[in-house]
Amino acid sequence: MKDIEIPDPSWGSELAGVILDLEKLRTKRLGGDVPPHIFFQLKDIFHILETLGSARIEGNNTTLSEYVEKIIEENVNDENNDEIKNLEKAIDFIEENTDEETILNRAYISEIHKIITKDLTQPPHGEGSKNPGELRTHNVKIKSSGHTPPEHFLLQEHFERFIDFINFAHKEQYQLLMVAIAHHRFEFIHPFDNGNGRMGRLLNYAFLIKLGFQVKTGRLINPSSVFYTDRDKYYEMLSKADSLDDNDILEWCEYFLLGLKNEIEKIDSLLNMRYVTQEILLPTLVLALESEHITKQEFKILEYLINKDDMSMKSEELSFLGINDSKKKSIIMGKLKEKRIVESISKGGRIYTIRFVNNYLLRGIMKVLKEKGFVSDFLNTN
Ligand SMILES: Nc1ncnc2c1ncn2[C@@H]1O[C@H](COP(=O)(O)OP(=O)(O)O)[C@@H](O)[C@H]1O
Ligand SMILES: [Mg+2]
Numbered sequence: 001m002k003d004i005e006i007p008d009p010s011w012g013s014e015l016a017g018v019i020l021d022l023e024k025l026r027t028k029r030l031g032g033d034v035p036p037h038i039f040f041q042l043k044d045i046f047h048i049l050e051t052l053g054s055a056r057i058e059g060n061n062t063t064l065s066e067y068v069e070k071i072i073e074e075n076v077n078d079e080n081n082d083e084i085k086n087l088e089k090a091i092d093f094i095e096e097n098t099d100e101e102t103i104l105n106r107a108y109i110s111e112i113h114k115i116i117t118k119d120l121t122q123p124p125h126g127e128g129s130k131n132p133g134e135l136r137t138h139n140v141k142i143k144s145s146g147h148t149p150p151e152h153f154l155l156q157e158h159f160e161r162f163i164d165f166i167n168f169a170h171k172e173q174y175q176l177l178m179v180a181i182a183h184h185r186f187e188f189i190h191p192f193d194n195g196n197g198r199m200g201r202l203l204n205y206a207f208l209i210k211l212g213f214q215v216k217t218g219r220l221i222n223p224s225s226v227f228y229t230d231r232d233k234y235y236e237m238l239s240k241a242d243s244l245d246d247n248d249i250l251e252w253c254e255y256f257l258l259g260l261k262n263e264i265e266k267i268d269s270l271l272n273m274r275y276v277t278q279e280i281l282l283p284t285l286v287l288a289l290e291s292e293h294i295t296k297q298e299f300k301i302l303e304y305l306i307n308k309d310d311m312s313m314k315s316e317e318l319s320f321l322g323i324n325d326s327k328k329k330s331i332i333m334g335k336l337k338e339k340r341i342v343e344s345i346s347k348g349g350r351i352y353t354i355r356f357v358n359n360y361l362l363r364g365i366m367k368v369l370k371e372k373g374f375v376s377d378f379l380n381t382n
Helices: 012-027 036-057 066-075 078-099 106-117 152-165 174-187 196-210 225-229 231-241 247-270 273-290 296-306 315-321 326-338 361-371
Strands: 342-344 351-354
Touching: 012 174, 036 066, 036 078, 036 196, 036 225, 036 247, 036 351, 036 361, 066 078, 066 361, 078 106, 078 196, 106 196, 106 247, 152 174, 174 196, 174 231, 174 247, 196 273, 196 315, 225 231, 231 247, 231 315, 247 273, 273 296, 273 361, 296 315, 296 326, 296 351, 326 342, 326 351
Parallel strands: none
Antiparallel strands: 342 351
16 A cells, blocks of 8 residues: 655645745734633634534534524533534644644544544434444445545555654645645545544644644634535535545645635734724624613623723723722622623632623624624525
8 A cells, every 4th residue: 555645736836825825824923912811712713613614514404593592591402512512622632632743643533533423323323433433344435425435444554554644744845735635535535434524624623733833822723614615615626636646636735725824814814902802892792782682881891891902801990981889880790790791810800801702792793703704604504
């Protein structure tokens, strides 16, 4: 069996240009001045978009609006939701266990496969697995594809080649091509009885951390989002690359890496504090006021808070509203806390920030993000 190889793109090709641009983004210092307590909430939101997209690709029919309502109601008891929750846990696992030195070995992949299939019904009826974490022991076909993945007795070797390929110290200019090729090759091999799509898309996330894209600290990323804007195109490009012909593989790389570049550029713009305040949070508060989820006074307080450099405040500061009685101040703040729209970020519990990931502000923020082009239609169509 041959090693997995990386074909050379030609100089001056679109693909070579995309790789150069991505290399700049890889090392680019992020100018983000958004405070961490806001950044990490935005990150949670982008994880929701990524995991929901990945679950929906293969038929999970939960829409973004439905999922948002479920998060708000904390009512998460059906299998579709378990599937999405599992994907969120897998992202957490990846963030906790991956850095630039991590070897993405068989145990690592096996662990992720166990997480994503946990407590789900086995195929063909559900999105779980008969052998969580283990290579499949039977032959499979991929739905609506002409490609037949390798026979099960050849899998060990295919899988070992794959592991070697993703951990090999490729020269810098080949590392992004490795990521693109790895996704296709993983799907081509289809090592598990189910969950191969989800697993392959999660690996993209791990690869970018490993390649130093500052994913954990300052950057929001949805590496697979290009797949979610047009699933048919995703499958068509995978199918084409199934020939393993150099040109088809390079075409796949161009599709994948161009999508990645567009996504990173778009999301990086979100890390500017002014943008987050004026274009995302303020419109979200306006929507909440219009739908009477917050009162006019609460609106003013939150507006004041998001306009501060550190996006946090103490109840003392409510004097700006002409409220001087300290008891009254803490009652007003307490009400916001009860509604879970603010939360304390200091040890003594006296400094508050806005919270928008687990309450009805989430509804508004998704709407605003959609208007700004951060959410693909695919997440909301039935
Ligand atoms: N022609 C193809 N060649 C290779 N892989 C494909 C092709 N068509 C679809 N796929 C991949 O197969 C995945 C589905 O496999 P499956 O094991 O059911 O994954 P999951 O259960 O996570 O959806 C798709 O998400 C896609 O990544
Ligand atoms: Mg499946």
